[in-house]
Amino acid sequence: MNRGRERRMNIDEWKGVWVLAEQRSGRIDSVSFELIQKAKELKMQLKSSEPVTAVIIGNGIEKLTEELGEYGAEEVIVIDDPALEMFNNEIYSLILTDLIKKRKPEILLIGATISGQDIASMLGVRLGTGVATHSVGLHIDEDNNLVSAVPAFGGKVIGDIICPKHRPQIATVKPGILEKGQKMQGNKFKTIRYDPSDIIKKDKGCIKALAVHKKEYKGIPLQEAKVVVAGGFGIGSKGNWNLLRKLAQLLGGTVGCSRPVVDEGWIPDDHCMIGTSGKTIRPKLYIGFGISGSTHHVCGMKDSDVIISINKDENAPIFNVSDVGVVGDAEIILKDLIEKIEKLKSM
Ligand SMILES: Cc1cc2nc3c(=O)[nH]c(=O)nc-3n(C[C@H](O)[C@H](O)[C@H](O)COP(=O)(O)OP(=O)(O)OC[C@H]3O[C@@H](n4cnc5c(N)ncnc54)[C@H](O)[C@@H]3O)c2cc1C
Structure with missing residues (x-):
């Protein structure tokens, strides 16, 4: 200084x-x-x-x-x-x-x-x-x-x-x-x-904005969704990200993610990242799969009305801010939930 x-x-x-x-x-x-x-x-x-x-x-x-x-x-x-x-x-x-x-x-x-x-x-x-x-x-x-x-x-x-x-x-x-x-x-x-x-x-005009190109996103904007189904590094693959989208769709919600999902390239850009460098959300229901619960992520979702977390590690910090914690494998539980909801919907 x-x-x-x-x-x-x-x-x-x-x-x-x-x-x-x-x-x-x-x-x-x-x-x-x-x-x-x-x-x-x-x-x-x-x-x-x-x-x-x-x-x-x-x-x-x-x-x-x-x-x-x-x-x-x-x-x-x-x-x-x-x-x-x-x-x-x-x-x-x-x-x-x-x-x-x-x-x-x-x-x-x-x-x-x-x-x-x-x-x-x-x-x-x-x-x-x-x-x-x-x-x-x-x-x-x-x-x-x-x-x-x-x-x-x-x-x-x-x-x-x-x-x-x-x-x-x-x-x-x-x-x-x-x-x-x-x-x-x-x-x-x-x-x-x-x-x-x-x-x-x-002003010497070093920087000039010539035009604005708006990005268009399909689906419910993350901050307006009542249900958010979020995935973290623990979902393991791009294929499982598609399962997450399917579940979000079945629940009338939208998808969110933690930073590693963006870094791994499982989604095309960071528009659905939740946390300090992403969005802050307050949905009625947040379901997180394979998310550890770092402060950077928790800052963005802790005010959700109901938080359900699925993690294979029973000591994952995310359970400290969750209303319901499920210890188990993300992929198995995702597939199971999708199957059960689809069955219920077809009845
Ligand atoms: C300046 C800065 C800003 C940041 N901003 C953000 C931000 O805005 N948002 C954000 O999310 N992060 C942000 N981060 C990164 C953040 O610190 C964490 O690294 C990140 O949130 C961790 O993401 P994660 O929980 O998905 O991954 P990890 O911490 O790697 O956790 C993965 C979890 O998945 C579980 N798991 C593994 N396999 C399975 C399985 N088969 N089934 C179920 N569970 C499984 C593991 O037990 C673990 O708990 C930021 C970091 C920095 C330095």
């Missing part, structure tokens, strides 16, 4: 909890509402009188401020310009850096989405501060520092990260980890318009 900068920073000048509200094609990402709720809690823990501020950036986004207010933002900073139509980490981070240096928030919460992570790391560098990424919990300690709980060492421990000498304290949180508050129509909030045109003019 730059020593000169360390000497100059007076952290007492930095006040208020901010949320970077993410929007795509005019729709606010739900993680923004989850972060606003957490920002309100942090403000209370800080006993701060500063407003909870949401910052939103894009083109034609003024109309979105209302919804941020309804979820509890007390102040919304709108950065609206035709040049900001498409996400561009370079220009977005330049504008946000300028705004943050001028208004000095003490905490900035960002969703750990692909673009959120991109922006968070660039802001960390440009502002010379720390970023706690993939936080699974946030609170304020007795010295008024933000404490971010972050899984470490392959998810075996959760470390508390603080950034006591630099501001803002930046943390990213995965969508679905926190709960969003109640929507309250008619909530009063202040709107501030921030003009980014000077920075846009100065």
